[in-house]
Amino acid sequence: MTKTITDVICPFCGTLCDDLEVVVSDDGKQLLEVYNACAIGAEKFLHSQAKDRITRPRMRQEDGSWKEITYDEAIEYTAQMLANAKKPLMYGWSSTNCEAQALGSELGEIVGAVMDNTATVCHGTSLIAVQDIGIPSCTLGEVKNRADRIVFWGCNPAHAHPRHMSRYSIFPRGFFTGKGHKGRKVIVVDPRPTDTANVADVHLQVEQGRDYELLNAFRVAFKGEKLPDVVAGIPKEKIYEAAETLKSGRFAIIFFGMGVTQSLGKNHNIDAAIAVTRDLNEYTKAAIMPMRGHYNVTGSGQVWGWLFGFPFAVDLSRGYARYNPGETTANDLLRRDEVDAVFVLGSDPGAHFPFSSVKKIYDRPSVAIDPHETPTTEVCKVHVPVAFVGVEVGGCAYRMDNVPIETRKVVEPPEGMMTDEEFLSRVLARVKEIKGV
Amino acid sequence: MAIRVNLITGRSIQQGVSMEAGKEKPAYTAACGIIELDPVDFKKLGAFRNTNVRVTSDYGSVVVKAVEATQGPHPGVAYIPMGPWANMVVNPDTYSTGMPTFKGTPVTVDIAKNEPVLSSLELVRKACKGEQA
């Protein structure tokens, strides 16, 4: 006998699909099948069942080998490390639930940590741009029900957000968009003819790193002013034409991703894209949305927003919150040797930070809380495996459009494994003891 | 002979699937320990498809397998899926925004037939210990 659980939320990307169906054994201990998920999401659920999964904390030994330790020992090491550090970095917070993020925030407050999340290497520069110019946006349902002009700028949902195009952006038939794909014009701006570009009506193969110039040109084109013959490798005729396509729509949406947030100009590229969206609202309705990566990176920005007032890179070391990307961001802190201990939860900087930063983690007292074995666990002194959020434990997560959805527990974690929340609350209690607060 | 190309990184479905299946597994190396080159650049490099190459920038060096661009053409632009291999060579400068310059790093690519592509864990461990050439 098996049970089918419906309306399951996928804890992979910011698309946060909530229509998955998961088949589990009737004792709820085994996850057997996953339906409606993309290849990546399905793999994430199934990996929780891996036979070779690490289920107990480990500490790196002098000779480089791992020694299994108890959760109590891991909690003690973590609490002492955080309590003794002058300025610990507490990084990650994206592949976990908001409940754990809130607990981690209280912990960070008490130890005077710098809290940073994966936005710092993803959409942090978008957040900077939003602080400079704002962001006219909407929920994904507005796109589904109204949008007839879709732009993907420097993002490739076909690979990074596999169900985005079918659920929200290109193909769905909504209230005012009964024709689905036929009723929409799709423009892709990318230095590569990506698989997303292949389903678009127009692909502008922008010269890599010249997005700001091209966005700047769109604003000139909207006003019907003169353009140079070629901008960022795109002939002006194509720019005028694309600008006209956007102005002539009823509802235009621009989705953007790492292609602009990580290329030369960074926050300025987003700033200009948002300016383009503002401009379009003079002629029609337009919105813009970052294609958030981790399924709950948005949530950590929300939790820190209401607790501290900043969405990432929050420096609590002086007893109050400060924020300035470039100073209080994880990679700048590591490269400049501004932190003396590293705590990682719900992210893999070992794989996704430039190596110069990874080396600094290796050189410091460090703890990685992660269900997986990763390059981060490989360079940290202690690895604490935990239950998978969204699979073995529920909790709140925020979609890329900031819509909060409660993820579900579908199977039991392996015997005796802690969740992020359990581990953090134990560390918090121990730190309070040590600090006498 | 060596070629100069503009390196970008980013997600691919294979990177995503293999990452979720376990970064310690060979599939992850197969998906991310690669560099996608345009046919034109392969010609310049004078290498066959699926040859190991050494990618070197001002910031580091890594051995990956050269494969043909899956989402091309993009002559002059090379692509390594996001992950530890790409991160050995990307430009870490954040321009005081917190964001390393993951996309748009000038690199040279040399044929390195006999050098192995390390697994993700081996790669970071050896590099941290300074054991990596």
Add this chain to the structure above:
Amino acid sequence: METVTLTIKNQPELYLEAETISPDALAGKKVEEILGLPVYVGREQHRLGDYFDVSGKPGATPAETKIVLNGDLSRVKYIGTKMTDGEIVVNGDADMYVGAWMQGGKITVNGNVNAFAGTGMKGGELIIKGNAGNYLGAAYRGDWRGMQGGKITVTGNAGSDVGTFMNGGEIVIGGDVDVHVGTHAEGGKIVIKGNAKSRLGGQMVEGEIYVFGKIDVMLPGFVYREDVDIEVDGVKGRFALYEGDIGERHRKRKGQTIYGKLYQRIEA
């Protein structure tokens, strides 16, 4: 004017946050009091005297106080932050936020400074004899009120994002600048005596940028108007005048649309 000399004797394990190094904080204090002023390393509070030897004495008021800093200050933040008057001389490199939110007085750095020098500067003079980092004379995150007044002079090069959201005052760079100059500016004057890369005057509403050397890529939002003969920072020459950012909003005065002005020197 009285002079108090601070010589760094211990380097901080991490970085030292010393917003207290300013004539406003030191004026009228005895040396013992100055030694006891708070500085911070991460969450730890220390005494200024734990890191600096102090000699000489400050004046009774900020205006009468000159601070001379000696030694390697490349791990010291916030020197001269919010200062209103008096003088600071830094003999060496300094870290972030030198002269940030400065309102008056004078800071001279005989070395390089890191990012965010002169953030949100309102007045006074900031002189950097070496190179400046990113976000020189820029606005704090999210603030539309960047540099409002005063003057920043850099002998060497400057990084990216010079004069973001600049509303007034003047920035003169002796050498080259990195990308993004005068972004969102609504006033003020930026002079670049060396070369510039790209994104000059992006989303600029008003203000002036002068470039003596090359510009790698001109924004499409800037259009050539005419050649003009002008004198800039003591240099007479012929400049090509561009106006922009065309795509951005602009005020009208007497029916005339006011654009940002970008002058590039024409090699004689």
Add this chain to the structure above:
Amino acid sequence: MAEYLIKNGFVFDPVLGIRGDKADVAIKDGKIVETNAVKSPKVIDATGKTVMAGGVDVHSHVAGPKVNVGRNFRPEDKLFTYKPRNGIERMQGGFSVPTTIRTGYNYARMGYTTVMEAAMPPLYARHTHEEMRDTPILDQGAYPVFGNNWFVLEYLKNNELENTAAYIAWLLRATKGYAVKVVNPGGTEAWAWGLNCENIHDPVPYFDITPAQIVKGLIEANEYLGLPHSMHIHANNLGNPGNYTTTLDTFKLSEGIKPKSKFGRDQVMHHTHVQFHSYGGDSWANVDSRAKEIMDYVNSHDNITIDMGQVTLDETTTMTADGPFEHHLTELNHLKWANADVELETGSGVVPYVYSPDIKVCAIQWCIGLELALLAKDPMRVFMTTDHPNAGPFIRYPRIMKWLMSEESRKQQFDAFKYKDKVIDATNLAGIDRELDLYEIAQMTRAGPAKALGLAHMYGGLAPGLEGDVAVFDFNPNEPYAPDDIEKAFSNAEHLFKSGVQIINNHEIVSNGNKRTLWVNTKVNENPQVMRDVKEKFLRYYTVTLNNYEVSGHYLPNPYVIEVDATQ
């Protein structure tokens, strides 16, 4: 639970009709009791001090998505104003949009114990509840917005009152909401196409219904259900010169409708931040105050209550579900603009704004707000708000008290205006010498809002049986004082009790309290059609499934459910 006896204070309580007489107040088991009911109480000597019930805020934007946008996109709002953690107080930041922690503490410091979140987008209810959960001390509830909701538009277009009511009951339960909020009825749906509804007869694109039909229908549905609070509206055409006629037209939609509620309120319409809706003229050049016309109507119609939306002359952050208005505002001041349209339901916008005493219009707005309160015949129906943070941050309430209680302080402010004479010409305030007393202030900040919310059985007074919410202020009304003494004293309560727990002792926060979240659970007759419609819309148009929509209980760790039976 500890017993308390607050002795010898000058008590101001509209519920008991005490107008500053010396009286004792006793608290036991979280409630106010007869003074002889406490055996060995902890005695608080309030001699020479002012004693009032805990304040009740009927309209404030303190929790939820747009509030958090305001926080996250304004780092400059926190620069140099942060408060370090201290004792039991966690760190607190933000001036115009404070963190949830600071929100709770700052309201408590002003002697407030109940604060209603004025606009909750249903799809974001979970977020709103997460923020309220993390707001210490205060009892809170949130108003889901209905005025642009597709279900409501479609039902009311066909005059389906029962279905509208059944849907309201369902959505209040799904979102754990407190009341029916309406923001720019029809206009925000129109904004989804970049349009607006500028008056109550301006049809909503596609849906073929007018704002007037939406408002009237929602009032009737609200009374059909007999909810604790009335329909709570932010009308069309906010913030535009000449808009007072739209406001009067909106008022008139309530004519002839009587409250059908067991919760003791007399109004069927609460119109919020009326200051923003009381403008004459036809441009910013000739805009003037129509507070007289507005208050003439309010004073003569007792089925309406209003709140002020007082401009405090600060730099602040505007945020509203009135999407088109925020776009209009960013076009005026060119500052950063955030917008968030919400599928099938609503929208919102956020823009920073600087109310400068050097700008004529800002000074006129300041006058209008005060005029509304000073022209009020019945302070039980006109409440003090700043529509926080839209007209200014709530921490300015004590300053508004000063302006209302002291003509001298108003004169001082007039003298500080750059265009004093032009402002005086365009307004009535200079000719008003009324000075409110603390009894009237208690009506506008305690008894009045509690009654309008249908919560007179819990809050707003000091009668035995009510919640043990009591504030003691270091202010002696019987001794001479300078205007600024008012602001100082009421910004910093000496003692505060919330549900019988001492929160502030000698001006110091000593407890994070036991905050509750209020929501309304309405029983209605089975309505299969509405449930079919709900299922169908979620299948076809929403991007979350129906089963992932409802806010589950654990987001409200300490809920207080108000049961309503509308099955008869």
